[in-house]
Amino acid sequence: MKVYYAPGTCAIGIQILLEEIGKPYESVLVDLANQAQMKAPYLAVNPKSKVPALERDDGSVLTEYQAISVWLGLTNPDKHLIPADAERHARMLEAMDYIVATMHMQSWARIWRPMKFTDNAAEFPVLKARGEEMFVKDFALMDKTLGDKPWVVGDFSLADPALFFVSWWAADRIKFPLPPRVAAHYERMKARPSVQRALAVHGL
Ligand SMILES: N[C@@H](CCC(=O)N[C@@H](CS)C(=O)NCC(=O)O)C(=O)O
Structure with missing residues (x-):
C-alpha cells in the first residue's frame, strides 16, 4: 500500500x-x-x-x-479501531465528521488558507480571526466529547488520529490554547509509538 x-x-x-x-x-x-x-x-x-x-x-x-x-x-x-457497539460506532463517526468537515475544512481553512475563501488579501485577517473564534467553539465541543475518557469514544479508535491532527495544527502552528481534556489527549497521542x-x- x-x-x-x-x-x-x-x-x-x-x-x-x-x-x-x-x-x-x-x-x-x-x-x-x-x-x-x-x-x-x-x-x-x-x-x-x-x-x-x-x-x-x-x-x-x-x-x-x-x-x-x-x-x-x-x-x-x-486491531479494534472501530467500536463493536452501535452507540460508540455512531459517536466515532459523529466526532470524525465534525473534525473533518467543520474543524478542518471550515475553521482551520479560514486560519491557514484564507485565500481559499477570497482573493482579497485585505480580508485575510478577518477570516483568520473568524477561524480562531470557530476553533474556540470546536475545541470546547471536543473537550466535552472527551469528558473523562482517555480516547474520543472510550477505547482508541479511528477518531483519535483525526482529533490529533487538528490539535497538532492548533497547538503547534498557531499556539492556540487547547482546553484541558483535549490537551491531555494530544499528549496521550504523542506518547504512542505510532504517532512518533x-x-x-x-x-x-
Ligand atoms: N476532506 C479531505 C481533505 C483533504 C485536504 O484538504 N488535504 C489538504 C492537506 S491537509 C490538501 O491536500 N491540500 C492541498 C490543496 O488544497 O491544494 C480529507 O479529509 O481527506
Missing part, C-alpha cells in the same frame, strides 16, 4: 492508523509547496488535488480521511 502525503498535513492521521496496523506501507511525498497536487502525475492518483490518498495493492485509490480510515479499520478487525513514527515521516 502507498499513502500519498505532504509534511504537516492531515495525511498524518492515515499514517498513524497504518502504523497502528503495522503492515508494510510506503509514504509517497506530494510536493504541495510546488503545486504537485495540480499536476498530471498526481491528478492521475487523486483528481481532487488533495492528500491523503491511499493506493491499495490492487492499484485502486481511496480518498477522504473518513473513507480511508473506515476501510483500514474494517479490513484489519484484529508518523511524526518522524513528517520530519518532526
Whole structure:
C-alpha cells in the first residue's frame, strides 16, 4: 500500500492508523509547496488535488480521511479501531465528521488558507480571526466529547488520529490554547509509538 502525503498535513492521521496496523506501507511525498497536487502525475492518483490518498495493492485509490480510515479499520478487525457497539460506532463517526468537515475544512481553512475563501488579501485577517473564534467553539465541543475518557469514544479508535491532527495544527502552528481534556489527549497521542513514527515521516 502507498499513502500519498505532504509534511504537516492531515495525511498524518492515515499514517498513524497504518502504523497502528503495522503492515508494510510506503509514504509517497506530494510536493504541495510546488503545486504537485495540480499536476498530471498526481491528478492521475487523486483528481481532487488533495492528500491523503491511499493506493491499495490492487492499484485502486481511496480518498477522504473518513473513507480511508473506515476501510483500514474494517479490513484489519484484529486491531479494534472501530467500536463493536452501535452507540460508540455512531459517536466515532459523529466526532470524525465534525473534525473533518467543520474543524478542518471550515475553521482551520479560514486560519491557514484564507485565500481559499477570497482573493482579497485585505480580508485575510478577518477570516483568520473568524477561524480562531470557530476553533474556540470546536475545541470546547471536543473537550466535552472527551469528558473523562482517555480516547474520543472510550477505547482508541479511528477518531483519535483525526482529533490529533487538528490539535497538532492548533497547538503547534498557531499556539492556540487547547482546553484541558483535549490537551491531555494530544499528549496521550504523542506518547504512542505510532504517532512518533508518523511524526518522524513528517520530519518532526
Ligand atoms: N476532506 C479531505 C481533505 C483533504 C485536504 O484538504 N488535504 C489538504 C492537506 S491537509 C490538501 O491536500 N491540500 C492541498 C490543496 O488544497 O491544494 C480529507 O479529509 O481527506
